[in-house]
Amino acid sequence: MESASKNFHKAVIGATKLKLKSEYRHAKSALRPSFPYGKPTLPGAIEPEKKKNKLGVDYNTDWARKPAMKFARRVVLESLARPVIHLIASPTILGDEIFQSLKGPFIFTANHASHLDTGLLLTCLPENIRGKCVAAAAADYFFDTPMKAFFAASVLNAVPMERLKVNRKSALMAADLIDKGWNLIIFPEGGRTPDGWGQPFKGGAAYLAIRTGAPIIPVHIHGTRQLLGKGARRLVTGTTRVTFGKPITPTEKDDARKLAERVQDAVACLADEAATTFWEAKKRNANKTTPSLEGHLDKGWRKSFASYSLPSPSRPSRPSWPPK
Amino acid sequence: MSSRPGFVMEVDRSTPPTLFWHGEGWKLEKLPSGSRIIYPKEPMEALRDPDRAIQDALDNPLGESEPLDALLKPGMKLTIAFDDISLPLPPMQKPDIRQRVIEAVLTRAANAGVDDVVLIAALALHRRMTEAELRHALGNRVYDSFAPHGLLKQHDAEDPDGLTYLGTTDKGEEVEISKRACESDLIVYVNINLVAMDGGHKSVATGLASYKSLRHHHNVATMRASKSFMDQHHSELHSANWRMGRYIKQQGIKIFQIETTLNTNTFPSQFRFLQKREWEWDIRDRATFIASSKVMSKTPPRINRSVFHSILSPHAMSSVQAGEVEAVHERTTEHVYAQQLVPVSGQSDILTLGLPYISPYNVNSVLNPILVACLGLGYFFNLYRNKPLVRKGGVLIMSHPTTWEFNPVHHPSYIDFFDQVLSETTDPEVIQSKYEESFAKDPWYIHLYRTGNAYHGVHPFYMWYWCAHALEHLGKVIIVGGDPKAVSRLGFSPATTLMDALEMAKDVVGSNPSLTHFHVPPLAIADVS
Incomplete structure (x- = not known):
């Protein structure tokens, strides 16, 4: 009896809602200019067409690379973002002399620990390169709302990249931009580290390098997790180190998986260099004993805890990393 | 991308006015709530090569x-x-x-x-x-x-x-x-x-x-x-x-x-609104509709006609088959049905149609009153399978200017048929038995047919015969916006507005009639169950 009464109430509420919806549509249409001078009203029998999703990987960022936007971004980057980021992160830049003898476009692949990484890397690049950089940003994170998408595209010159599934569209768009001479910043781990240790590199950057022939520049960024790590609510100041490695040019024999492994090894070597010295890192690399970015400990708190024993760039003399 | 199928929509208060062709022009008509509108299927994909x-x-x-x-x-x-x-x-x-x-x-x-x-x-x-x-x-x-x-x-x-x-x-x-x-x-x-x-x-x-x-x-x-x-x-x-x-x-x-x-891609992109559903008209469609309607209302019909007859359709080939006649035609018909059939449930008391400027027999010419009748009653009325869209004894309302105008080069015998035959009777059987032979064998019409660009002397008779099934089936035919004298000569009833026509129809089909509007062209065939 009670359920019958509930069903009745539900039916009444449903019918009232439909009626109100129809009345609302009608009242709304009465206020605007009549068709064809105004927009046509939608017949009640027609389901409103769902608006095409223009967010996520479908977000069009072409407008952010128009000359006016390029100019505006350059002004913001040089006069505001760069001084602020350098004030917060005080980066030490190593290996940037390679750009004196190389011509782009490049694919910058870096480890990823913080939202500061893109801005920091961008501001550590030579002026002629940073003015022509796009950053691959997670389509599901940076392009899921119009505001975020606008910010990412306008300020960071970000392009949406699908990271949850294989998507040809985002890869083709990135390849097209590289072909047009844009440098690409990409974080092959697919997201910020949750525990301080690296994550396996995905093959997207390697695929783009093979497809476009652009050299990959391995980059190691150290210290940003302490400033604004994943889950951090407050930004703190500190010191960071950005190390550029030698370019890796894809060969005809490379496949995306193997090239991604080579890039990961190169970034691990740079991480080792950041913790020790260039020479020690090179020797370990030659002996194939470079510590893995992903660490060797079990999962859980011990892995996370151990990552904090990494030397701070401001104290490079304490070589307690890699863990023994 | 596949094309959206044709469908039948019930009119309610929020349904925008519906496009009616009206000869060399068009107008928007508000149909009564509860009416049905049959929309054709969108053009199918053309053959790539x-x-x-x-x-x-x-x-x-x-x-x-x-x-x-x-x-x-x-x-x-x-x-x-x-x-x-x-x-x-x-x-x-x-x-x-x-x-x-x-x-x-x-x-x-x-x-x-x-x-x-x-x-x-x-x-x-x-x-x-x-x-x-x-x-x-x-x-x-x-x-x-x-x-x-x-x-x-x-x-x-x-x-x-x-x-x-x-x-x-x-x-x-x-x-x-x-x-x-x-x-x-x-x-x-x-x-x-x-x-x-x-x-x-x-x-x-x-x-x-x-x-x-x-x-x-x-x-x-x-x-x-x-x-x-x-x-x-x-x-x-x-x-x-x-x-x-x-x-x-x-x-x-x-x-x-x-x-x-x-396929039914009938009108070029300048007139794309003609094959869109009204609630999907964007600002360009509305602007085109308003601008073209305003211009056409100011320019002489002769100019409008020449503009309309200069329209070349972007029709594209959707299939081609060759070989033995019957086997070929069977496959062809399947393709036509795939493009044009729209399932419709049941008949209605009133059928409304907007008639365009063109029929098979007036390319680069005038759609004279006989061709208006043939287009509405002979062709559009017959765009059905199983049974007509309108019930027996129902009313057909068509919108067309139906001017008393003929092309003497293309349609010489039509002029005499309209003056001499339809003024006597509109009964197809009487017309056939009493007048057909004299027109068919008239040496002047035969001469014009053989040496000029005239339709055969008997052609207007055939146009009237095309209407015979509809004339027998319908209780009344009303033409909205037509020349009253020409419409009356055809044996139909003239009405000034659609609302007038609906009131007139009530005398035949009762005070609460069901109404179906067939939104053609582009062409469709109603598969009436």
Whole structure:
């Protein structure tokens, strides 16, 4: 009896809602200019067409690379973002002399620990390169709302990249931009580290390098997790180190998986260099004993805890990393 | 991307006004709540490579037929017949399908060493095409190769030396067709199927026939027994043509039929709103509608007409098949149905139609009152399968200016038919028995048909016979916005507005009638259950 009464109430509420919806549509249409001078009203029998999703990987960022936007971004980057980021992160830049003898476009692949990484890397690049950089940003994170998408595209010159599934569209768009001479910043781990240790590199950057022939520049960024790590609510100041490695040019024999492994090894070597010295890192690399970015400990708190024993760039003399 | 199917929509308070064609123009009409509107299916995807599809069809014929190459031999007589100006509607943008197909056939004939080739426009009793119209349909390459040598002919249904009497069918129907076609080793017929009525045996048995032959199926009894023309299996018109076609085949005349279908992409992008659903009109569509309506209301009808008749349709080929006539036509009909059928549940008391500026018989001409009647009652009323959209005794309301205006070059006998015959009676049977023969055999009309660009003297009768089934079925016909004198001459009722017409209809169908509006063109066939 009670359920019958509930069903009745539900039916009444449903019918009232439909009626109100129809009345609302009608009242709304009465206020605007009549068709064809105004927009046509939608017949009640027609389901409103769902608006095409223009967010996520479908977000069009072409407008952010128009000359006016390029100019505006350059002004913001040089006069505001760069001084602020350098004030917060005080980066030490190593290996940037390679750009004196190389011509782009490049694919910058870096480890990823913080939202500061893109801005920091961008501001550590030579002026002629940073003015022509796009950053691959997670389509599901940076392009899921119009505001975020606008910010990412306008300020960071970000392009949406699908990271949850294989998507040809985002890869083709990135390849097209590289072909047009844009440098690409990409974080092959697919997201910020949750525990301080690296994550396996995905093959997207390697695929783009093979497809476009652009050299990959391995980059190691150290210290940003302490400033604004994943889950951090407050930004703190500190010191960071950005190390550029030698370019890796894809060969005809490379496949995306193997090239991604080579890039990961190169970034691990740079991480080792950041913790020790260039020479020690090179020797370990030659002996194939470079510590893995992903660490060797079990999962859980011990892995996370151990990552904090990494030397701070401001104290490079304490070589307690890699863990023994 | 697949096209959205046609559908039936019920009108409610938030339904925007509906587009009605009104001759060389259009208007928006608010239909009463509860009315139904039948929207056609969107244009199907066209063939990506029509030329390749034509070659494939010629190489892989349907039914009991060899590929075209095997039928072409040196020293043979080849006749290529093709549909005339009445198809497609509006005329299509270049290259016309006929040009594509005929060039492909001629290339193969040349490779096979065939020298004796004649092209014939299958006019039946239609007017002769002008040079410009022939050039448009066939292309300059074909026209310039054949016309200067007299090898591009237009069928003459009154040429005593150009016809061959073959005999009679088992129902006593006389079969008389083009002599050249009969004497040929092979007839290649190039068809365009705009609606399910076209093609099949009708191509040769009607297109290349004489008046003596045509009168056996173009008559009141046949038209009344055809329910409808869009359903071959319930159309006496088709049955008669099939009997004649089979008889022609029995006489050893070999036909290689090539049929093509078109999608319903009828209007160019400037007029794209004409084939969009009203609630989907964007600002450009609305601006075009308003601007064109305003301009047309200020300019003389003559100018509007010339603008409308300059519209070339972006129709695209959706299929092509070749081979034995019946096998080919069966496949063709499937393609036409796939594009045009819209399922509709039940009939209604009133059917409303907006009639456009064009019908098969007034390309580059005036849609005179007789053609208005034929377009509405003969063609649009018959765009159904199973049963008509309007119940027996129901009312048909059509929107068209229906001016008392005729093209004396194209339609001379129409003028006399309208003045002399319709002023006496509108009963098709009386008209047929009392007046047909005198018009059909009038030497002046025959002269104009054979030497000018006039429709045959009997043609207006046939137009009236096309209406016979609808006239018998309907309780009343009302024309909205038409010239009252011309509308009354047709035996219909004139109304100033749609609301007036609906009030008038209530006298026939009661005070609370059901109403269906058929939103054509683009064309659709209502599959009424």
